[in-house]
Amino acid sequence: MLKRVGYMLVTLFIIATATFFLMKTLPGTPFTNADRLNEQQLENMKAKYGLDQPVAIQYVRYLANLVQGDLGMSFKFMGRSVNEVIFERIGPSALIGFQALIVGTFVGLGLGVVSALRHNSIWDYTSVTLAVLGMSIPSFVFAALLQYYLGLKWGLLPPALWKGYEYTILPTLALSVTVIATVARFIRTEMLDVISQDYVMTARAKGLSETGVIVKHVLRNALIPVVTMLGPLAVNIMTGTLVIEKIFSVPGLGEQFTLSIVVNDYSVIMGITLFYSLLFILMVFVVDILYGLLDPRISVRGAKAK
Amino acid sequence: MRRKKKGLSLVIALLMAFTVAGCNFNSEQTNTQTPAPNNGNQTAEPTAGKKVLRIYDSDEIPTLDTAQVHEDVSFAVVNNTMEGLYRRDANSQPYLAMAEKHDMSPDGLVHTFKIRENAKWNNGEPVTAHDFEFAWKKVFQAAGHYSFMFETAAVLNSTAILKGEKKPEDLGVKALDDRTLEVKLEYPNPLLNQLLSFPTFFPQKKEFVESKKEKYGLEFDTVLYNGPFMLTEWKHDQGWKYEKNPNYWDKDKVKLDQIDAYVVKDVSTALTLYESGQIDRVELTSSFVDQYRDKEGFLTIKDPSIRFLRFNHTHPALGNVNIRRAINLAWDKQGLTDVILNDGATPLYGMVPGGFFFSPEGKDFRQLNGDINKGTVEQAQEFWKKGLQETGLSEVKVALNLADTDTQKKVGEYLKNQLEKNLPGFTLELKSVPTNQRLELEKAVNYDISLSSWGPDYSDPMTYIDMWVTGGSANRMKYSNAKYDEMVKQAKMETDMSKRFQMMLELEKMLLDQDVAVAPVYQEGLAVLQRPTVKDYVVLPTAPRYNYMWVDIAGQ
Numbered sequence: 001m002l003k004r005v006g007y008m009l010v011t012l013f014i015i016a017t018a019t020f021f022l023m024k025t026l027p028g029t030p031f032t033n034a035d036r037l038n039e040q041q042l043e044n045m046k047a048k049y050g051l052d053q054p055v056a057i058q059y060v061r062y063l064a065n066l067v068q069g070d071l072g073m074s075f076k077f078m079g080r081s082v083n084e085v086i087f088e089r090i091g092p093s094a095l096i097g098f099q100a101l102i103v104g105t106f107v108g109l110g111l112g113v114v115s116a117l118r119h120n121s122i123w124d125y126t127s128v129t130l131a132v133l134g135m136s137i138p139s140f141v142f143a144a145l146l147q148y149y150l151g152l153k154w155g156l157l158p159p160a161l162w163k164g165y166e167y168t169i170l171p172t173l174a175l176s177v178t179v180i181a182t183v184a185r186f187i188r189t190e191m192l193d194v195i196s197q198d199y200v201m202t203a204r205a206k207g208l209s210e211t212g213v214i215v216k217h218v219l220r221n222a223l224i225p226v227v228t229m230l231g232p233l234a235v236n237i238m239t240g241t242l243v244i245e246k247i248f249s250v251p252g253l254g255e256q257f258t259l260s261i262v263v264n265d266y267s268v269i270m271g272i273t274l275f276y277s278l279l280f281i282l283m284v285f286v287v288d289i290l291y292g293l294l295d296p297r298i299s300v301r302g303a304k305a306k
Numbered sequence: 307m308r309r310k311k312k313g314l315s316l317v318i319a320l321l322m323a324f325t326v327a328g329c330n331f332n333s334e335q336t337n338t339q340t341p342a343p344n345n346g347n348q349t350a351e352p353t354a355g356k357k358v359l360r361i362y363d364s365d366e367i368p369t370l371d372t373a374q375v376h377e378d379v380s381f382a383v384v385n386n387t388m389e390g391l392y393r394r395d396a397n398s399q400p401y402l403a404m405a406e407k408h409d410m411s412p413d414g415l416v417h418t419f420k421i422r423e424n425a426k427w428n429n430g431e432p433v434t435a436h437d438f439e440f441a442w443k444k445v446f447q448a449a450g451h452y453s454f455m456f457e458t459a460a461v462l463n464s465t466a467i468l469k470g471e472k473k474p475e476d477l478g479v480k481a482l483d484d485r486t487l488e489v490k491l492e493y494p495n496p497l498l499n500q501l502l503s504f505p506t507f508f509p510q511k512k513e514f515v516e517s518k519k520e521k522y523g524l525e526f527d528t529v530l531y532n533g534p535f536m537l538t539e540w541k542h543d544q545g546w547k548y549e550k551n552p553n554y555w556d557k558d559k560v561k562l563d564q565i566d567a568y569v570v571k572d573v574s575t576a577l578t579l580y581e582s583g584q585i586d587r588v589e590l591t592s593s594f595v596d597q598y599r600d601k602e603g604f605l606t607i608k609d610p611s612i613r614f615l616r617f618n619h620t621h622p623a624l625g626n627v628n629i630r631r632a633i634n635l636a637w638d639k640q641g642l643t644d645v646i647l648n649d650g651a652t653p654l655y656g657m658v659p660g661g662f663f664f665s666p667e668g669k670d671f672r673q674l675n676g677d678i679n680k681g682t683v684e685q686a687q688e689f690w691k692k693g694l695q696e697t698g699l700s701e702v703k704v705a706l707n708l709a710d711t712d713t714q715k716k717v718g719e720y721l722k723n724q725l726e727k728n729l730p731g732f733t734l735e736l737k738s739v740p741t742n743q744r745l746e747l748e749k750a751v752n753y754d755i756s757l758s759s760w761g762p763d764y765s766d767p768m769t770y771i772d773m774w775v776t777g778g779s780a781n782r783m784k785y786s787n788a789k790y791d792e793m794v795k796q797a798k799m800e801t802d803m804s805k806r807f808q809m810m811l812e813l814e815k816m817l818l819d820q821d822v823a824v825a826p827v828y829q830e831g832l833a834v835l836q837r838p839t840v841k842d843y844v845v846l847p848t849a850p851r852y853n854y855m856w857v858d859i860a861g862q
Contacts, residue, residue, distance in 0.1 A: 028742030032377050033451050038779030040468055041454050048449040078369045079524050088542045152582050159582055160575045161568055162544050246572045251543030
């Protein structure tokens with residue numbers, strides 16, 4: 001377990017280092033009006049923010065601050081710390097991401113189970129078609145369609161902005177499409193695989209009810225790959241997706257991340273990257289624990305299963 | 307069986323934790339339930355006799371600290387909620403605002419401002435001369451992005467402070483008493499009044515700033531307002547609300563009661579909100595122009611930003627004036643703006659764009675100097691032949707450095723097509739790079755030709771002219787003409803406005819007609835969709851561009 005935490009820290013360190021040096025190769029300065037500054041003024045600005053130092057020294061300073069949990073101040077949002085920038089925006093991103101995950105997982109699960117049980121029926125084909133469409137059409141197309149029809153044309157839901165709970169529904173739906181498609185596909189394939197296993201036949205021979213067989217044996221075993229993939233997917237959609245947030249004007253983190261790269265807001269780029277990485281690493285860890293719950297043969301401590 | 311239950315409950319607990327977290331975040335939002343928008347194009351519910359303007363901005367406000375503001379979103383907010391010694395009217399001409407009187411010494415070096423008696427902050431306290439002195443010195447202490455504006459204004463010692471030779475306390479500004487501010491200049495500057503309307507010159511109340519410490523300017527209530535409006539709500543990355551400032555000295559001219567501003571980062575989303583009746587004005591990008599051209603409320607406005615080609619004057623071929631002139635003449639500028647761009651942009655035959663800069667007699671700069679380097683392809687080919695002879699080259703192969711935006715790529719392709727067709731032996735290779743990279747390459751003069759842009763810093767032709775002096779920070783192409791440098795210097799100190807304007811006209815001719823230093827491409831346009839009920843929405847040519855003070859909503 002300790003070893004595991006050690007690995008996680010090493011991973012974070014490597015990510016921090018790589019991002020730092022990659023970021024320093026970005027052209028330009030974090031000063032939006034650099035276009036208008038002469039050498040002297042640019043020097044003054046750089047000196048003010050410690051950017052006149054060699055990159056190696058900047059790196060050491062950055063790490064020293066990082067160890068103390070200080071991610072620095074944003075260049076764009078002057079006077080605000082990176083922590084503030086992140087925590088002011090993670091809320092809305094996490095909310096729609098989480099809702100999309102719930103909706104997506106349950107609907108996807110339903111579709112997957114139906115198509116596996118009614119293999120090669122009209123239900124199966126419908127659900128497979130839906131899943132393929134969901135995977136292949138980018139989510140911003142759904143977002144635009146939802147916004148146009150539900151928001152503008154029929155006026156059922158607010159088309160954009162962020163003023164109350166009903167404003168979260170459209171972004172949630174748009175975001176859940178990918179989740180539905182992914183979950184449905186995995187569940188279907190895995191269940192079809194599991195259903196033909198010997199132990200399922202044994203369970204049926206024991207005289208277990210059909211529901212019992214499906215829930216306790218088939219579904220449980222089919223869930224393992226789904227959980228593997230849900231972990232990273234959860235991090236992805238809960239930390240904000242650029243396009244959905246932009247289309248629905250959600251005050252989230254995803255959009256900010258892209259913008260910070262465009263304007264060379266060094267400390268925010270680093271902060272958000274590290275924050276994503278940390279969540280990702282934690283999620284992988286949680287997924288490993290969930291494996292153990294789904295399949296007792298897999299243990300986080302033991303080396304045999306991995 | 308038991309294990310499974312435990313697993314299930316763990317999963318549920320985890321989900322619950324997320325839900326709770328989610329709810330927490332949500333409770334930060336307002337509880338005001340806004341009714342779903344009406345169907346169709348109706349304006350949303352009128353707010354009980356109040357005049358409300360609903361607009362959007364493309365990003366969050368970075369800061370409201372006038373020493374630090376440096377981009378359009380905060381400029382717009384600051385210009386509408388705060389005020390300097392001067393404010394600009396709808397024609398971008400400065401008028402006395404916080405100051406009621408402005409006296410100048412005969413040599414034009416000492417300026418004395420009398421602050422209005424009824425100039426107040428929104429908390430009721432008077433705006434004093436000390437507030438100006440404090441705020442101006444603070445710009446240097448904080449190394450503000452626009453500290454160079456003091457240098458442009460020629461405030462005494464500003465250059466020395468920027469160079470580190472003097473301290474911010476030495477700046478040539480002093481409060482003689484509560485209502486008298488003395489400003490000393492390095493040399494007489496005809497642009498001073500114009501510049502004083504810029505946010506970097508706005509006042510700040512020392513006691514208030516110090517009481518808020520590092521939170522100053524970061525929330526709606528950690529800053530004081532002395533302008534037509536004040537913010538009464540600011541939700542980060544979502545939007546903010548302006549209300550009329552009851553303590554504003556000129557409040558009778560303010561017609562709106564309230565302005566709701568939302569953060570909308572996508573133009574197509576803004577259009578959806580406009581069509582569903584939730585915002586009143588959208589600025590279109592060129593890809594939407596055709597779709598909305600025939601809708602009610604569509605209009606195009608001239609913009610003072612210009613696009614032009616920088617030539618590397620040290621390049622063997624481009625160093626030749628005839629070759630540069632040939633490149634200037636060899637393509638159809640009208641075709642570019644009318645067919646390719648089609649977004650309100652107009653062809654540009656000069657350095658100073660038309661429609662914004664007028665002589666003291668009221669004549670447009672562009673009309674006075676006329677179209678420079680406008681000609682036919684045949685003329686271009688003659689210059690081309692001559693240029694090739696002079697340089698001894700038979701063909702010219704150069705690269706065009708341009709930003710990788712859709713519009714700029716289109717312009718680049720058009721130029722390539724036209725120039726290669728019309729100038730025999732000319733090859734133009736397109737090199738699109740991110741905007742930042744384009745700028746870096748320009749600063750290092752590491753390009754052949756660069757498709758560049760410039761927007762004015764202040765409302766005067768000088769902002770397009772003094773950039774070309776030898777070694778100037780915006781020159782970026784090693785252009786150098788000693789006569790030009792000398793005349794710019796003279797013009798900057800000339801206080802006879804008519805004479806000064808004449809000098810600027812001559813300077814432009816020297817730059818383009820005689821030296822053909824750059825090739826102007828086009829003047830940008832702004833296509834807008836604006837609800838017909840919105841009146842007197844003023845867009846000024848230079849930052850801060852928006853002034854909502856005079857906006858009126860008809861029929862309410």
